[in-house]
Amino acid sequence: MREVRIESLVKKYGKDLAPAVDSVDLQVAAGEFLVLLGPSGCGKTTLLRCLAGLERPTSGTISFGEETVFDAAEGTSLPPERRQIGMVFQNYSLWPHMSVAKNVGYPLRARRVPRADQASRVDKALRTVQCEALAKRLPAQLSGGQQQRIALARALVADPQVMLLDEPLSNLDALLRVDLRDQLRDLHRELGFTSIYVTHDQSEAFTLGTRVAVMRAGRIEQLGTPEEVYTNPASEYVASFLGIRNSFSLHREGGQWRGSLGVLDGALLDSLDRSQEYRCFTRPEHIRLRTADAPATDSDTLVLPAGRVVDAVFAGSAVEYVVAIDGETVHATSTSSHGRFAIGQTVQCSIDAEHCILYSDQVRVPVPA
Amino acid sequence: MSTEVARDVVAADAQPRRRTSRQYRSGRERERSRRSALWWLTVLAAVGFLVWFPIVQLERDAFSGGLSAFERMADLPRIGETLRSTVLLALLSSAFAVVLGTYLAWCAATLPRRLRRLGQIVPLLPLVVPAVAAVTGWIFLLSPSVGYLNAALRKTPFFDHLTEGPLNVYSLPAMILITGLLLTSFVFLYVQTGLRSIGEEYEAAAAVSGAGPMRRFFTITLPLLRPSIVHAAGIVFLLGMGQFTVPLLLGRNQGVDVLTTEMYRLTLTYPIDYPLGAALGSPLLIAGLLLIILQRVIIGDQRRFVVVSARSRNDVRKPRRGSAVVILTYFVLSTVLPLLALIYVAFSRYWSGDLDFSGMTTANFEEVLFHRPQLTDAIWNSVSTATVAVLIVIPLGFACAYAALQTTSIHPRTRRLIDITVGLPVAIPAALFGFAMLFAYTRAPFQLYGTTAILVVTYVTLMLPHGTRLQLSSLIATGQEFREASRASGAGPIRTFLFVLLPMSRKGIAAAAAIMFVLLFHEFTASLMVRSSQTQVMGSILYDIYTGGLYPQVAVMALIMVVVTMAGVGAAMAIGGSDALEKM
Numbered sequence: 003m004r005e006v007r008i009e010s011l012v013k014k015y016g017k018d019l020a021p022a023v024d025s026v027d028l029q030v031a032a033g034e035f036l037v038l039l040g041p042s043g044c045g046k047t048t049l050l051r052c053l054a055g056l057e058r059p060t061s062g063t064i065s066f067g068e069e070t071v072f073d074a075a076e077g078t079s080l081p082p083e084r085r086q087i088g089m090v091f092q093n094y095s096l097w098p099h100m101s102v103a104k105n106v107g108y109p110l111r112a113r114r115v116p117r118a119d120q121a122s123r124v125d126k127a128l129r130t131v132q133c134e135a136l137a138k139r140l141p142a143q144l145s146g147g148q149q150q151r152i153a154l155a156r157a158l159v160a161d162p163q164v165m166l167l168d169e170p171l172s173n174l175d176a177l178l179r180v181d182l183r184d185q186l187r188d189l190h191r192e193l194g195f196t197s198i199y200v201t202h203d204q205s206e207a208f209t210l211g212t213r214v215a216v217m218r219a220g221r222i223e224q225l226g227t228p229e230e231v232y233t234n235p236a237s238e239y240v241a242s243f244l245g246i247r248n249s250f251s252l253h254r255e256g257g258q259w260r261g262s263l264g265v266l267d268g269a270l271l272d273s274l275d276r277s278q279e280y281r282c283f284t285r286p287e288h289i290r291l292r293t294a295d296a297p298a299t300d301s302d303t304l305v306l307p308a309g310r311v312v313d314a315v316f317a318g319s320a321v322e323y324v325v326a327i328d329g330e331t332v333h334a335t336s337t338s339s340h341g342r343f344a345i346g347q348t349v350q351c352s353i354d355a356e357h358c359i360l361y362s363d364q365v366r367v368p369v370p371a
Numbered sequence: 372m373s374t375e376v377a378r379d380v381v382a383a384d385a386q387p388r389r390r391t392s393r394q395y396r397s398g399r400e401r402e403r404s405r406r407s408a409l410w411w412l413t414v415l416a417a418v419g420f421l422v423w424f425p426i427v428q429l430e431r432d433a434f435s436g437g438l439s440a441f442e443r444m445a446d447l448p449r450i451g452e453t454l455r456s457t458v459l460l461a462l463l464s465s466a467f468a469v470v471l472g473t474y475l476a477w478c479a480a481t482l483p484r485r486l487r488r489l490g491q492i493v494p495l496l497p498l499v500v501p502a503v504a505a506v507t508g509w510i511f512l513l514s515p516s517v518g519y520l521n522a523a524l525r526k527t528p529f530f531d532h533l534t535e536g537p538l539n540v541y542s543l544p545a546m547i548l549i550t551g552l553l554l555t556s557f558v559f560l561y562v563q564t565g566l567r568s569i570g571e572e573y574e575a576a577a578a579v580s581g582a583g584p585m586r587r588f589f590t591i592t593l594p595l596l597r598p599s600i601v602h603a604a605g606i607v608f609l610l611g612m613g614q615f616t617v618p619l620l621l622g623r624n625q626g627v628d629v630l631t632t633e634m635y636r637l638t639l640t641y642p643i644d645y646p647l648g649a650a651l652g653s654p655l656l657i658a659g660l661l662l663i664i665l666q667r668v669i670i671g672d673q674r675r676f677v678v679v680s681a682r683s684r685n686d687v688r689k690p691r692r693g694s695a696v697v698i699l700t701y702f703v704l705s706t707v708l709p710l711l712a713l714i715y716v717a718f719s720r721y722w723s724g725d726l727d728f729s730g731m732t733t734a735n736f737e738e739v740l741f742h743r744p745q746l747t748d749a750i751w752n753s754v755s756t757a758t759v760a761v762l763i764v765i766p767l768g769f770a771c772a773y774a775a776l777q778t779t780s781i782h783p784r785t786r787r788l789i790d791i792t793v794g795l796p797v798a799i800p801a802a803l804f805g806f807a808m809l810f811a812y813t814r815a816p817f818q819l820y821g822t823t824a825i826l827v828v829t830y831v832t833l834m835l836p837h838g839t840r841l842q843l844s845s846l847i848a849t850g851q852e853f854r855e856a857s858r859a860s861g862a863g864p865i866r867t868f869l870f871v872l873l874p875m876s877r878k879g880i881a882a883a884a885a886i887m888f889v890l891l892f893h894e895f896t897a898s899l900m901v902r903s904s905q906t907q908v909m910g911s912i913l914y915d916i917y918t919g920g921l922y923p924q925v926a927v928m929a930l931i932m933v934v935v936t937m938a939g940v941g942a943a944m945a946i947g948g949s950d951a952l953e954k955m
Contacts, residue, residue, distance in 0.1 A: 054575075054579050055578070055579075056575050056578065056579070056687060081578065081583070082575070082578035082579045082687070083578050083579070083580075083581045083582055083583050084581075085579075086581070087579050088579070088580075089576070089579040091572060091575070091576060093572065095572045095573055095575070095576040096576075097573055097576070097577075097591055097595070098595070099594045099595055099597075108577065108580050108582070108590075109580035109581050112577070112580050112581040112582035112583075112586060113581040156576075156580065157579075160580070160581065166579070
């Protein structure tokens with residue numbers, strides 16, 4: 003296992019085009035599972051392919067452990083076959099003309115592992131992904147989930163220094179995806195390979211990653227543990243990418259805090275800088291609903307103007323309410339123990355300070371407790 | 372060229388016919404299904420007649436006297452040598468084409484990125500030059516005494532002691548090489564398409580598995596290309612077996628004959644010994660059939676080649692500057708040199724072997740265009756017969772293509788028969804087909820010899836596979852959903868056809884027409900078989916002035932063919948997009 007160090011890496015496809023990867027600095031510790039998360043076109047796959055050597059970066063350096071595999075200034079660029087990596091592709095890329103065993107054995111043959119060891123290592127890799135029985139089949143005879151497992155076995159078989167995974171689960175259906183995701187997590191815990199994993203799915207990112215790097219337009223917007231990124235998105239971009247559905251602006255006007263939802267109230271507002279304009283994000287499950295006549299509690303540190311329930315969707319363990327406030331909509335999820343609200347009913351929404359994710363000028367503002 | 376491709380598409384589309392339970396069918400529905408069955412049977416009858424009538428007539432005649440035709444064939448002087456030359460020419464030229472074509476396709480894939488689009492087209496340009504024009508160009512270059520290239524070589528110290536040569540265009544090795552060069556573009560076309568559909572992702576997977584470029588090429592790329600290569604090899608081998616232009620122009624001088632030239636010789640005698648011609652053509656027929664079977668065997672388990680293409684950018688196929696050099700060299704050798712020779716001779720007073728630009732003249736062009744009514748007639752005939760043939764093939768091919776896409780309104784057997792029939796003219800060499808046409812249409816009830824009608828019928832039959840395949844691919848590209856949406860909106864088949872299908876495939880139809888024009892202006896083999904001295908086309912009249920020794924006029928005629936073809940290709944590309952060339 004080796005650490006991966008990326009320094010001011012840039013990849014441009016054309017002089018006049020915006021760079022696909024824009025001066026990225028990143029250190030991945032040995033044995034870490036780093037997830038590159040972002041929407042399509044954010045440069046995460048390009049970055050991964052630069053690590054693999056499948057794309058040649060425009061400038062910067064990449065090193066695996068002590069070895070520099072790419073250095074634009076010195077002109078060093080190890081071809082992919084000499085980087086000692088394992089890679090899993092989005093479409094699996096199992097060679098259709100080779101049996102499963104041949105596919106998995108290929109990295110061993112290519113690296114001239116003694117013939118005597120090959121068979122046992124192929125067996126071991128196939129056992130690791132629980133596909134011993136498939137050795138003689140052709141890829142076309144496998145299901146999507148089986149193909150993905152074989153692809154994983156092929157990437158693991160030669161004990162790579164670094165594992166690169168390019169949206170490996172995105173072509174699978176939902177149940178299988180969760181299943182394979184958990185297996186991948188177990189495998190990583192057991193074998194401890196350094197991995198870099200690309201995905202656009204935040205639940206995948208949060209369950210798999212020891213750290214998550216959220217990317218935007220070729221740059222890393224936020225890098226942190228899953229908990230950090232989830233509770234404390236560094237920018238409005240990250241907050242909206244994570245799908246935090248409610249957001250509204252607030253500013254001081256005529257002695258009141260006003261915003262896109264109307265006049266706001268609550269203890270939280272006293273601690274804000276009156277000359278600033280803010281934007282607040284909050285998750286539906288953090289909006290508390292009460293009837294208009296019920297009294298406010300101490301924890302209601304930000305109170306929104308009264309609104310009307312326009313829709314209530316039963317979603318199993320919770321009810322999802324859509325509340326109209328001053329022409330805007332607010333989403334609130336409440337676990338059914340709170341009692342139910344009827345469509346048309348007037349309700350009051352409030353938020354705890356700790357769940358208000360505030361930004362000013364795109365920058366995260368800590369909320370005083 | 373590839374009905375096989377079309378056939379695969381059709382096969383993929385061939386779902387089992389949905390059966391409506393009979394008792395639930397209303398009378399009107401029954402009437403409608405009977406009408407559509409009748410309609411498809413009419414289509415089948417039309418194409419069946421066009422394709423099968425001449426072949427069946429000829430073969431029946433061949434066996435009418437028992438095996439006597441084959442005995443006469445065995446008694447022909449030098450028949451062993453003819454067979455040997457036929458097989459040698461086919462084997463060696465197709466082997467040459469397969470190796471060079473595959474190598475060129477690989478070079479095109481490893482060009483520096485900005486040259487790649489160009490690299491996909493340049494190796495196809497030889498297809499623009501009619502074979503008869505290219506061969507004439509080679510004669511001007513490599514004729515032993517007055518070939519320009521030979522004359523130039525004799526000026527170098529290595530060969531200055533020679534009075535002739537060192538190269539001889541009128542020899543079997545030269546025939547093999549020139550045929551090979553002509554066939555290379557076809558191989559390139561198939562392998563390149565194969566390479567593109569495989570994509571680079573499989574090679575990327577091999578690279579990250581630790582395989583270097585050589586290992587990647589031999590363990591991943593080449594095995595995955597096997598279907599394309601086998602397919603291309605089969606087709607160029609057939610084209611080599613049926614090759615006529617090269618041996619006719621180059622072989623007869625030195626008495627190197629092949630089966631097709633023997634058949635042509637028969638058409639010059641009177642009365643024509645048709646059974647003997649059919650016997651001579653039988654090895655070609657058998658080769659075609661064997662090859663189709665052999666291809667299936669060699670490709671084997673199709674699932675091994677189901678590729679998932681990924682469109683991501685890669686730097687796995689390392690761009691090499693050398694690739695551009697290879698492609699350029701091929702282009703110069705196969706196309707530029709013979710064209711330059713043609714142009715030079717066309718503007719010279721006579722063909723002497725010495726380069727002398729002071730005596731350049733446009734007299735040859737004036738002669739051909741204004742003073743030889745025979746030649747202008749031939750040009751006019753080429754244009755008019757091709758136009759009429761294309762006008763007939765377009766609707767016929769459209770019907771056949773449409774039949775291939777039907778799942779409910781056509782009986783599967785009718786569909787399969789149409790498919791096989793339409794594909795047949797590709798598997799049968801044009802020389803044999805032309806010979807059969809001559810036989811079938813010079814006697815009652817169709818006495819067409821000496822009229823342009825025989826040319827039109829021949830052209831329609833030869834173009835049937837192309838007209839069908841080209842329109843089928845454009846129909847597939849427009850997508851089944853549009854037709855289904857129209858039917859689901861309550862439109863009947865005729866309304867769907869007129870207001871959805873036809874407008875949507877307008878572009879495809881026009882491109883198909885342009886490509887068929889190009890192929891027909893190229894047509895030399897079958898034309899030469901069925902022409903008479905009064906009904907000539909560009910290719911056949913060119914051969915006549917060639918045998919008459921009027922070389923500058925031959926060059927002019929060849930250039931006119933090139934120009935007309937280029938105009939056709941230009942039209943096809945303007946209408947059908949820049950990949951129109953690849954559809955030939």
